[in-house]
Amino acid sequence: MRPTREAARELDAADPLARFREEFALPPGVIYLNANSLGPLPAAVPGALDDVARRQWGERLTRAWNEDDWWHAGLRVGDRIGALIGAAPGQTVAGESTSVQIFNALAGAARLRPGRRVVLTDAGHFPTDLYQAKSVARLLGLTVHAVPATELTAAADRHRRDLAVVFAAAVDYRTGELWDIPGITAAAHEAGALALWDLCHAAGVVPVRADADGIDLAVGCTYKYLGGGPGSPAYLYAAARHHDALDLPLTGWHGHARPFAMEPAYDPAPGIGRARIGTPPLLSLLALEAALAPLERAGIDAVHAKSSRLGTFFLACADALLDGLGFTPITPHDPSRRGGQITLRHAEAYPVMAASKERGVIGDVRPPELLRFGLGALHLSHTDVFDAVETLREVAAGGAYREARFQPRGVVT
Numbered sequence: 581m582r583p584t585r586e587a588a589r590e591l592d593a594a595d596p597l598a599r600f601r602e603e604f605a606l607p608p609g610v611i612y613l614n615a616n617s618l619g620p621l622p623a624a625v626p627g628a629l630d631d632v633a634r635r636q637w638g639e640r641l642t643r644a645w646n647e648d649d650w651w652h653a654g655l656r657v658g659d660r661i662g663a664l665i666g667a668a669p670g671q672t673v674a675g676e677s678t679s680v681q682i683f684n685a686l687a688g689a690a691r692l693r694p695g696r697r698v699v700l701t702d703a704g705h706f707p708t709d710l711y712q713a714k715s716v717a718r719l720l721g722l723t724v725h726a727v728p729a730t731e732l733t734a735a736a737d738r739h740r741r742d743l744a745v746v747f748a749a750a751v752d753y754r755t756g757e758l759w760d761i762p763g764i765t766a767a768a769h770e771a772g773a774l775a776l777w778d779l780c781h782a783a784g785v786v787p788v789r790a791d792a793d794g795i796d797l798a799v800g801c802t803y804k805y806l807g808g809g810p811g812s813p814a815y816l817y818a819a820a821r822h823h824d825a826l827d828l829p830l831t832g833w834h835g836h837a838r839p840f841a842m843e844p845a846y847d848p849a850p851g852i853g854r855a856r857i858g859t860p861p862l863l864s865l866l867a868l869e870a871a872l873a874p875l876e877r878a879g880i881d882a883v884h885a886k887s888s889r890l891g892t893f894f895l896a897c898a899d900a901l902l903d904g905l906g907f908t909p910i911t912p913h914d915p916s917r918r919g920g921q922i923t924l925r926h927a928e929a930y931p932v933m934a935a936s937k938e939r940g941v942i943g944d945v946r947p948p949e950l951l952r953f954g955l956g957a958l959h960l961s962h963t964d965v966f967d968a969v970e971t972l973r974e975v976a977a978g979g980a981y982r983e984a985r986f987q988p989r990g991v992v993t
């Protein structure tokens with residue numbers, strides 16, 4: 581791919597998803613490359629939220645639980661997310677934070693393999709996942725073994741007599757690498773264990789095949805590529821074959837077989853209903869429901885294809901324009917080995933990003949020295965990608981980052 585602005589315009593002219601840009605409310609002058617952290621605002625969401633607040637809550641009050649079917653919102657939205665991660669209906673529920681869902685899913689998975697004591701995880705896993713794995717292990721008397729993601733398959737074989745769960749992220753949040761979901765899942769099964777996947781950086785940009793790949797359980801957030809908005813609720817997927825035996829530790833009344841009988845003893849609902857916990861954050865849940873529409877209409881395969889093209893174009897631009905300026909791409913050039921993000925290493929990552937943001941090009945930084953650029957396919961063009969890399973070139977070549985004001989720690993920016 582020729583890394584020029586003219587080539588970018590030609591690619592945009594042939595882009596079947598170009599018209600989706602209008603479905604997002606982005607401020608002028610901004611190139612937003614951070615949907616891997618917080619998806620941009622879908623234009624339909626403010627109106628939907630206004631309806632939820634004024635009509636549903638304001639006028640219908642408690643009647644909205646039935647009349648607007650608030651009661652089933654977690655299951656309804658769960659099924660829509662399920663469709664985007666290759667799950668047939670009735671296996672996914674939305675509600676709670678990702679961290680809560682991780683705890684519930686991991687402890688539930690371990691309880692499906694009683695007597696087995698090892699949880700195998702990726703040493704480079706996201707912090708909350710590692711913290712929860714260790715906490716669940718303390719609670720249930722398990723041991724956590726953390727190995728590099730590339731060694732999970734071999735480690736599953738080594739621990740085969742005692743392995744309960746393999747727990748990893750589909751896409752590395754730092755490097756953007758996509759791991760071998762079917763291969764690692766199969767290795768877990770061969771060892772007699774279950775596979776629990778964190779899909780935070782995959783859902784909405786990579787076509788995950790939860791059912792077809794035999795995934796046992798999965799969790800993920802909805803505010804990244806799914807675009808649900810800040811703090812939108814996470815989801816839990818559990819394959820139907822596990823439902824009857826699934827003993828989740830967070831036994832809230834929404835997961836009861838007869839919630840309105842108000843019984844003193846817990847009796848889990850049949851099916852995925854037992855993965856409900858308590859009253860979900862309905863304002864966020866219903867904003868998420870409205871946010872999913874553009875992605876559903878575009879189709880996850882088309883979204884993935886465009887995101888891959890944007891990534892390939894980004895890397896071509898970086899190779900051509902950033903040569904000799906201290907940037908090293910660390911995301912694989914092979915599109916089948918990456919999620920929706922390109923990561924560059926630079927020794928001055930924080931001030932470079934600060935200077936880039938001052939010029940309207942928004943990505944983010946993760947230690948050590950990694951600049952992350954999320955390639956949300958519905959709101960970005962190839963021209964945006966070219967202009968963003970050109971901005972990085974100007975910032976680094978002109979030394980502008982030395983003057984940039986930046987906050988190196990304490991705030992997530």
Ligand SMILES: *Cc1c(COP(=O)(O)O)cnc(C)c1O
Pocket residue numbers: 677678679680706708709749753778780781801814
């Ligand atoms: C974003 C992300 C989380 C976030 O957890 P929250 O509880 O939503 O803050 C967890 N795990 C991974 C892998 C992530 O990428």
